Amino acid sequence: MRRLAAAGLLVAVSIAAxxxxxSEWPRAQLEALKASQWQLADAERRTRLAFDLLPCLASPDPQLRDQLAFEALQTWLRTGALTSATSRELGVRLQDMLSAPDPDGVARPFAMLALAEVVRDDRLRGVWTSAERDATLTRVAEQLRAVTDYRGFEPGIGWRHSVAHASDALMQFALNPALTREQLDRILAAVASQVMPAGHAYVHGESERLARPVLFVARRGLHSTEEWRQWFTQLTKAAVPPGEPASLASLARVHDVKGFLMPLYIAAQEGGPPELRERVLPGLVSALRALP
Incomplete structure (x- = not known):
């Protein structure tokens, strides 16, 4: 892991440069490659381009960042067009971008969104060792806890969506059957830390994205009905402290926790297996009824 960290420092210089x-792929050529559904027969060129596109995840131009760079990486990772070694190295570089300077506020959330695709690839192909997987989970959870930039969509620059993108990465972790109960608990703790950010009401779908990793943690069946009841109760108590008068801050908290609990309720009630409903619904229903 120390070697990976040292490599990451070198990568930061490389990405910035x-x-x-x-230069090898002008915008028009990237757009033509997109039109061909990212078909690039030369595996060596494809791998080199995957790495060369990483700086575009920091571009304030939403087409370069989202529709070209991210879409290319997602397509190649999801179709197995990149080797496991390449996927692993992309994970190293993307994690380094999470702590690099980000003047436009887009590099970190899009590095996280691309990292979610590497987490998915690891789930399917075993890209990381168990230690590397655990370290990456820790990094993603810490990054979600540390989010203070809650900007979502902005005309001209597109999406930032830090909370949603980190939630996507945690969802991919939650889907991985290799994760232990302790690791799932870390996912739940990280999610709970952003369900009700102080003084902010979510309006860009963040609450639903936060709910997804929790749903898949619940599907693992490693937490009891009572444990889920306690977890949901803690959220509602934080949203509505006893005796606190109504305020804009309290209204924002109630708005956010309802936006988080309702998608979980619908997913468990309408689409979940009976055992999921038995475990999760009692606590969910109690929590919703406790809210004003």
Whole structure:
């Protein structure tokens, strides 16, 4: 892991030194490649381009960042067009971007969104060792806890969506059967830390995205009905402290926790197996009824 960290420092310099779009791939060529559904027969060129597109995840241009760079990486990772070794190295570089300077506020959330695709690839192909997987989970959970930039969509620059993108990465972890109960508990703790950010009401779908990893943790069946009841009760108590008068801050908390609990309720009630409903619904229903 120390070697990976040292490599990451070198990667930061490498990423910062590269232009977006890459000199070898002008924008028109990237758009043509997109039109071909990212078909690039030369595996060596494809791998090199995957790395060369990383600086574009920091671009304030939403087409370069989202529709070209991220879409290319997602497509290649989801279709197995990149080797496990390449996927693993992308994970190293993307994690380094999480702590790199981000003047436009887009590099970290899009590095996280791309990292979610590597987490998915690891779930399917075993890209990381168990120690590397655990370290990455810790990094993602810490990144979600540390989010203070709650900007979502902005005309001209597109999405930032830090909370949603970190939630996507945690969802991919929660889907991995290799994760232990203790690791799932870390996911739940990280999610709970952002269900009701101080003084902010979510309006860009963040609550639903936060709910997804919790749903898949619940599907693992490693927590009892009573444990879920306690977890949901803690949220409602934080949302509505006894004796606190109504305020804009309290209204925001209630808005956010309802936006988080309702998608979980619908998913468990309408689409979940009976055992999921038995475990989760009693606590969910009690929590919803406790809210004004």
């Amino acid at each position: 590269h232009a977006c779009p890459p």
